[in-house]
Amino acid sequence: MGVDVNIRVTGGAGQGVHTAGGLLARLAVAAGHHFHATQDYMSRIRGGRNSYAVRIGEVPVRAGRADIDIALVLDPAHLPHFLPSVTPSGIVVCDFPAPSAGSADARVIPAPLKELAVSAGSPILANIAGAGVVAHALGIPAETVDRVLALDFQGDLLEKNRVAARRGAEWARGRVPDSFRLPERAFRERMILSGNEALALGAVAGGCKFAAGYPMTPGSGILLGLSVDGPPLGLVFEQAEDEIAALNMAIGASWAGARAMVATSGGGFALMVEALSLAGMLETPVVIAIGMRPGPATGMPTRTAQEDLAFALSAGHGEFPRLVLSPGSVEEAYSLAHHAMEMSEAYQVPCILLTDQYLADTVVDADPGDFPALPVNRKFVRGGDVPRGANGKYHRYADTESGISPMAVPGEPGITVVSDSDEHTEDGHLTEDHAVRIRMVEKRIRKGEALAAETLPPVFAGPPHAEVALVGFGSTKGAIAEAREILAGEGISAVAVHLRQLEPFPARAVEEILGRCRLAFTVENNRTGQLARWIRAQTGCGVAGTIGRFDGLPFLPADLARRVKERL
Amino acid sequence: MSGIFDTDVENAWCPGCGNFPILDAVKRALERTGTPKHGIVLVSGIGQAAKLPHHVDVNVFNGLHGRALPAALAIRMANPSLTVVVTSGDGDIYGEGGNHFVHNIRRNPDIAVFVHDNQVYGLTKGQPSPTSDPGWAGSLQRGGVIAGPFPPLAVAIALGCGFVARGIASDVDFTADLMFQAIAHKGFALVDILQPCVTFNKKNTYRWYGKMAYKLPADHDASDRKRAFELALEWEERIPVGVLYRREDRPAFEDLHPGVGGPPLHERDTAPEAVRDLLRKRLFTLP
Numbered sequence: 001m002g003v004d005v006n007i008r009v010t011g012g013a014g015q016g017v018h019t020a021g022g023l024l025a026r027l028a029v030a031a032g033h034h035f036h037a038t039q040d041y042m043s044r045i046r047g048g049r050n051s052y053a054v055r056i057g058e059v060p061v062r063a064g065r066a067d068i069d070i071a072l073v074l075d076p077a078h079l080p081h082f083l084p085s086v087t088p089s090g091i092v093v094c095d096f097p098a099p100s101a102g103s104a105d106a107r108v109i110p111a112p113l114k115e116l117a118v119s120a121g122s123p124i125l126a127n128i129a130g131a132g133v134v135a136h137a138l139g140i141p142a143e144t145v146d147r148v149l150a151l152d153f154q155g156d157l158l159e160k161n162r163v164a165a166r167r168g169a170e171w172a173r174g175r176v177p178d179s180f181r182l183p184e185r186a187f188r189e190r191m192i193l194s195g196n197e198a199l200a201l202g203a204v205a206g207g208c209k210f211a212a213g214y215p216m217t218p219g220s221g222i223l224l225g226l227s228v229d230g231p232p233l234g235l236v237f238e239q240a241e242d243e244i245a246a247l248n249m250a251i252g253a254s255w256a257g258a259r260a261m262v263a264t265s266g267g268g269f270a271l272m273v274e275a276l277s278l279a280g281m282l283e284t285p286v287v288i289a290i291g292m293r294p295g296p297a298t299g300m301p302t303r304t305a306q307e308d309l310a311f312a313l314s315a316g317h318g319e320f321p322r323l324v325l326s327p328g329s330v331e332e333a334y335s336l337a338h339h340a341m342e343m344s345e346a347y348q349v350p351c352i353l354l355t356d357q358y359l360a361d362t363v364v365d366a367d368p369g370d371f372p373a374l375p376v377n378r379k380f381v382r383g384g385d386v387p388r389g390a391n392g393k394y395h396r397y398a399d400t401e402s403g404i405s406p407m408a409v410p411g412e413p414g415i416t417v418v419s420d421s422d423e424h425t426e427d428g429h430l431t432e433d434h435a436v437r438i439r440m441v442e443k444r445i446r447k448g449e450a451l452a453a454e455t456l457p458p459v460f461a462g463p464p465h466a467e468v469a470l471v472g473f474g475s476t477k478g479a480i481a482e483a484r485e486i487l488a489g490e491g492i493s494a495v496a497v498h499l500r501q502l503e504p505f506p507a508r509a510v511e512e513i514l515g516r517c518r519l520a521f522t523v524e525n526n527r528t529g530q531l532a533r534w535i536r537a538q539t540g541c542g543v544a545g546t547i548g549r550f551d552g553l554p555f556l557p558a559d560l561a562r563r564v565k566e567r568l
Numbered sequence: 569m570s571g572i573f574d575t576d577v578e579n580a581w582c583p584g585c586g587n588f589p590i591l592d593a594v595k596r597a598l599e600r601t602g603t604p605k606h607g608i609v610l611v612s613g614i615g616q617a618a619k620l621p622h623h624v625d626v627n628v629f630n631g632l633h634g635r636a637l638p639a640a641l642a643i644r645m646a647n648p649s650l651t652v653v654v655t656s657g658d659g660d661i662y663g664e665g666g667n668h669f670v671h672n673i674r675r676n677p678d679i680a681v682f683v684h685d686n687q688v689y690g691l692t693k694g695q696p697s698p699t700s701d702p703g704w705a706g707s708l709q710r711g712g713v714i715a716g717p718f719p720p721l722a723v724a725i726a727l728g729c730g731f732v733a734r735g736i737a738s739d740v741d742f743t744a745d746l747m748f749q750a751i752a753h754k755g756f757a758l759v760d761i762l763q764p765c766v767t768f769n770k771k772n773t774y775r776w777y778g779k780m781a782y783k784l785p786a787d788h789d790a791s792d793r794k795r796a797f798e799l800a801l802e803w804e805e806r807i808p809v810g811v812l813y814r815r816e817d818r819p820a821f822e823d824l825h826p827g828v829g830g831p832p833l834h835e836r837d838t839a840p841e842a843v844r845d846l847l848r849k850r851l852f853t854l855p
Binding site: 026029030144147148150151187189190191192193197201204205206207209210212229231232233234235236237238240241242244245246248249250251252253255256257258260274275278282365368371373375376378380409410411412413414415416417418419420421422428429430 | 575577580604605606607609611614619622625626627628629630631632635637638639640641642643645646647649650667668670671825826827828830831832833834836837838839840841842843844845846847849850851852853854855
């Protein structure tokens with residue numbers, strides 16, 4: 001990929017790791033390059049060992065890399081942890097390391113970051129002084145740093161930050177090699193956002209007007225996005241007393257006519273499951289975003305996993321159709337959240353957006369063209385369009401050919417809307433009549449058949465007849481795509497298959513793609529191969545096995561390619 | 569009563585059930601408000617009490633056990649022009665839904681909540697409820713209830729609920745009047761209703777409630793929170809009915825929430841230009 005510089009900023013929570021990393025990422029974009037940034041943070045408020053990885057390339061970057069080219073170590077105690085990952089030609093800028101094994105290493109450049117920060121006005125600016133050192137290593141002019149800092153700060157604070165960055169860059173002159181200097185490229189406007197931010201924006205752009213939630217990492221970022229970006233477009237947000245309330249609230253708001261959603265993680269979703277079944281029974285549209293993290297139980301709250309696929313597919317007592325989508329990139333988080341809003345209302349089914357901590361916290365620069373303002377097609381009926389039954393009343397659950405009943409909202413003059421979590425008649429009243437039960441079950445299931453006709457096919461890259469297919473869902477998309485390129489470069493033909501939709505399952509398309517490959521492996525952030533099981537259940541395809549990762553960290557392309565080769 | 573709210577849905581209550589007079593009281597109170605049917609939503613959870621909305625010809629949201637309040641809150645937030653009334657049982661509101669009871673009183677949405685409090689789980693065949701008297705023996709607790717009773721009115725007063733009343737199923741006029749006042753009150757209004765369960769509760773019967781209940785005197789000062797709290801805890805000797813506590817100065821949730829108000833949510837559009845403005849904020853441009 002030409003330019004490929006992997007930077008890691010590390011320090012304790014509260015040391016400004018995120019700020020310095022974010023600054024370096026934007027400096028790369030200002031210099032006409034692209035980046036992919038991920039966070040690795042511990043479940044605490046202060047201290048610990050956090051890091052922010054920024055990988056810079058001259059083409060859009062969609063995965064991380066393990067080995068570090070430039071490390072900015074704000075807490076010298078972390079040096080021994082990160083040093084083994086630094087490439088032989090790498091640079092380690094460390095804030096005055098205490099005498100240790102690491103400091104004797106030729107790659108380590110002890111830098112007086114705190115002193116530089118104090119000279120700029122405050123010791124807390126050590127991270128910015130460090131970013132200044134790295135900016136110098138990347139060959140980014142001080143003037144560009146000044147301009148980017150102006151996006152975040154104003155007045156005195158801006159000046160102090162600028163001075164800190166400049167002091168860092170000046171100190172670096174002659175001390176830090178310029179082996180990672182980025183070639184000059186023209187600046188282009190890009191969107192910069194995380195998976196969580198993109199998902200919330202997609203939902204808002206998809207007409208979401210009500211959101212509720214109880215904070216839970218990594219879903220909280222979606223709630224934050226909805227609560228900040230939603231209100232200018234008329235969205236009403238409420239922090240719920242628990243996840244049970246959150247989904248029951250969203251269903252209530254949806255019943256009253258609002259497009260509605262919740263966001264949580266696996267544990268919170270576990271609490272929502274009874275209400276998921278309620279949405280299935282009431283045929284109330286609702287969108288549920290699940291940011292997966294390692295379980296069981298509390299698991300590893302700030303790390304990543306894809307362990308809740310089988311849970312999302314089967315959650316909820318009883319039988320009812322659902323839509324399960326899994327965005328594989330920041331761009332897809334936006335487009336699929338919009339799609340979820342549209343489809344959920346069109347088919348009056350709950351829709352689950354399955355994401356994870358890795359995608360949630362991944363930040364990239366993206367093409368503004370991938371973030372269109374798509375139409376919002378409201379489907380509820382009103383006025384003269386509200387159909388009446390034989391008794392002159394509106395029947396919320398009218399038994400139609402498609403199974404989809406015209407949906408009116410309460411408050412419509414001349415009619416009442418009646419819905420019941422019990423099995424119900426067409427006019428919504430509780431029934432224990434077995435014949436009605438059969439008709440209502442069939443009606444609900446019919447909607448699922450219509451929904452299946454609009455299934456999003458998998459996205460695939462590579463030659464049609466490949467040696468090996470690597471199949472993933474959700475956040476593995478970028479790593480699989482790059483691993484495929486690495487394998488191709490080594491003469492191994494592979495096809496990368498990304499499933500954006502898991503239920504209804506694109507069975508025929510998957511059969512077609514896998515049928516042309518000698519071997520197929522699923523690539524999943526779990527131990528037991530949940531996607532492999534689902535593919536076997538839904539298709540006639542054999543899956544040779546699963547390449548799993550369940551340590552709480554995302555797949556990295558080089559490592560994935562190596563593991564594929566081991567299996568061939 | 570004119571019968572305008574009657575439905576032809578088959579009734580599933582026991583003969584003599586306290587739900588019948590409560591249903592009459594609900595219809596009477598709703599009729600007195602003068603609100604058209606399409607402007608009213610009855611929300612309930614699960615249980616025999618929670619079937620009441622099916623017998624009233626208005627909008628009905630009969631959701632999950634214990635979860636009437638979250639749905640009712642959101643319906644109010646989505647469309648504050650709707651009159652939202654929750655009608656469900658003691659197990660539903662105080663037991664399964666206890667957390668929502670607490671936090672919605674804190675929020676103070678403009679919802680009237682009628683709790684059919686018969687101190688027993690009827691539909692599941694006679695288990696003690698959160699309000700069962702200690703020592704009362706029911707299914708699953710044959711040796712008698714060990715836990716202390718949940719005092720709904722005292723909890724509501726402690727949390728600052730602006731309308732706290734107790735009705736009695738046997739007096740329809742009296743209870744309908746309390747219900748009317750609760751609907752008219754701006755904010756969370758609780759009416760706990762003493763209700764006999766003719767099948768499973770042989771202690772707290774029509775006769776027992778009739779003997780224990782007394783109407784609060786006309787000179788009761790409902791603005792006196794301390795006095796109201798004392799009254800709310802009265803149970804062993806006699807049981808006060810009427811409006812125990814009332815304050816009108818607490819603003820309703822809908823008036824404080826910055827997003828509620830203005831057009832109802834289904835009337836709000838998503839203009840492409842507004843979406844583009846939002847996306848533009850994420851655009852990285854050099855100053």
